[in-house]
Amino acid sequence: MQTDFDMLAALIVRLDRSAHIIDANAATESVLGLSRRKLRGLSFTQFMPQSEAFEMAFAKATQPSDFLIFRFETSLQGPAHDDPVIPVQANLTRLDAAQEWLMEMWPLNEQARHQQESRIHELAETNKMLLRNLAHEIKNPLGGIRGAAQLLGMEVQDPELLEYSQVIMHEADRLQALVDRLLEPHRHPQTLEDVNIHEVCEHVRSLVLLEFPKGLTIEQDYDISLPDFKGDRNQLVQAILNIVQNAALVLKPKIAQGTARIELRTRVARQVYIGMKLHRLALELHVVDNGPGISPEIRERIFYPLVSGRDGGSGLGLSLAQTYIQRHHGIVECESVPGRTCFKITIPLT
Numbered sequence: 560m561q562t563d564f565d566m567l568a569a570l571i572v573r574l575d576r577s578a579h580i581i582d583a584n585a586a587t588e589s590v591l592g593l594s595r596r597k598l599r600g601l602s603f604t605q606f607m608p609q610s611e612a613f614e615m616a617f618a619k620a621t622q623p624s625d626f627l628i629f630r631f632e633t634s635l636q637g638p639a640h641d642d643p644v645i646p647v648q649a650n651l652t653r654l655d656a657a658q659e660w661l662m663e664m665w666p667l668n669e670q671a672r673h674q675q676e677s678r679i680h681e682l683a684e685t686n687k688m689l690l691r692n693l694a695h696e697i698k699n700p701l702g703g704i705r706g707a708a709q710l711l712g713m714e715v716q717d718p719e720l721l722e723y724s725q726v727i728m729h730e731a732d733r734l735q736a737l738v739d740r741l742l743e744p745h746r747h748p749q750t751l752e753d754v755n756i757h758e759v760c761e762h763v764r765s766l767v768l769l770e771f772p773k774g775l776t777i778e779q780d781y782d783i784s785l786p787d788f789k790g791d792r793n794q795l796v797q798a799i800l801n802i803v804q805n806a807a808l809v810l811k812p813k814i815a816q817g818t819a820r821i822e823l824r825t826r827v828a829r830q831v832y833i834g835m836k837l838h839r840l841a842l843e844l845h846v847v848d849n850g851p852g853i854s855p856e857i858r859e860r861i862f863y864p865l866v867s868g869r870d871g872g873s874g875l876g877l878s879l880a881q882t883y884i885q886r887h888h889g890i891v892e893c894e895s896v897p898g899r900t901c902f903k904i905t906i907p908l909t
Contacts, residue, residue, distance in 0.1 A: 570586045572584075584830075616629040616631045633646075708724045756785060759792065759795050763803055778821070788908050802880050833889060842904075
């Protein structure tokens with residue numbers, strides 16, 4: 560296929576008269592999770608959970624007619640049974656007398672995804688301004704409260720009153736620590752270096768397995784062709800650690816049963832939109848767990864600060880992870896159903 564098609568975000572497949580794949584572009588490779596070399600010769604219908612609309616359009620296209628373009632809606636799914644089903648708008652175009660056809664497909668949820676990404680970026684900027692203002696408003700009175708409690712503790716003789724002053728200092732310190740965590744991503748400039756995402760993943764994996772040595776399996780499925788890229792290693796470790804630790808904490812009942820599983824999967828993605836910008840090459844890291852899933856009530860708000868689906872959770876882990884990944888011009892997305900939750904980190908490589 561012409562290399563020009565690889566520059567398009569649309570999914571493009573060239574088919575022969577039997578609806579077998581002759582060629583595919585990079586966007587199709589990314590969605591189906593197979594290279595064009597592996598796709599060649601396969602029946603295109605095997606990637607359609609419901610192929611009736613395509614088969615009807617293809618049957619019409621192969622009959623003598625003045626119509627050269629057939630439009631319809633269908634859906635695509637990769638070869639794995641748990642790959643997502645992607646609704647698409649499709650055009651089937653007859654190419655020439657050799658009876659070849661061109662399928663052009665546009666994911667119907669792509670526009671909604673772009674709008675969601677824009678909202679996430681806007682939310683991050685709003686949160687940054689809010690948190691900075693909040694820190695200034697809290698810092699001085701909090702310091703005064705703690706200082707007064709400390710002086711009071713030095714003066715009182717009654718053990719009960721001394722305990723009260725210590726409670727005040729402890730709670731003031733706890734609130735200060737919370738504010739510090741909220742502000743952490745904005746306090747230090749990035750330190751860029753060559754980063755190997757698999758080394759980062761292995762470091763995170765070892766840390767989590769030290770915390771949960773029994774009952775939890777963390778599987779690796781790495782694409783070793785992924786190149787190193789410029790990034791802040793510490794920020795990336797913290798972002799991925801927050802997500803994997805969150806998953807492990809949700810999996811505690813399964814850990815007790817010995818059936819908890821987390822998968823770290825890396826892939827190369829091509830022709831990826833992040834926000835409204837098209838990137839030719841990107842890294843995708845999937846963190847998949849077999850936990851109970853995220854409650855629908857908070858699913859749209861999980862990246863907001865102080866929103867947590869766990870009792871005792873601070874609600875900061877995912878918000879900080881999103882901030883760190885956004886500082887690498889990337890994004891964190893989530894899909895969750897009972898039994899399977901997937902956090903996908905996308906970071907542009909070009």
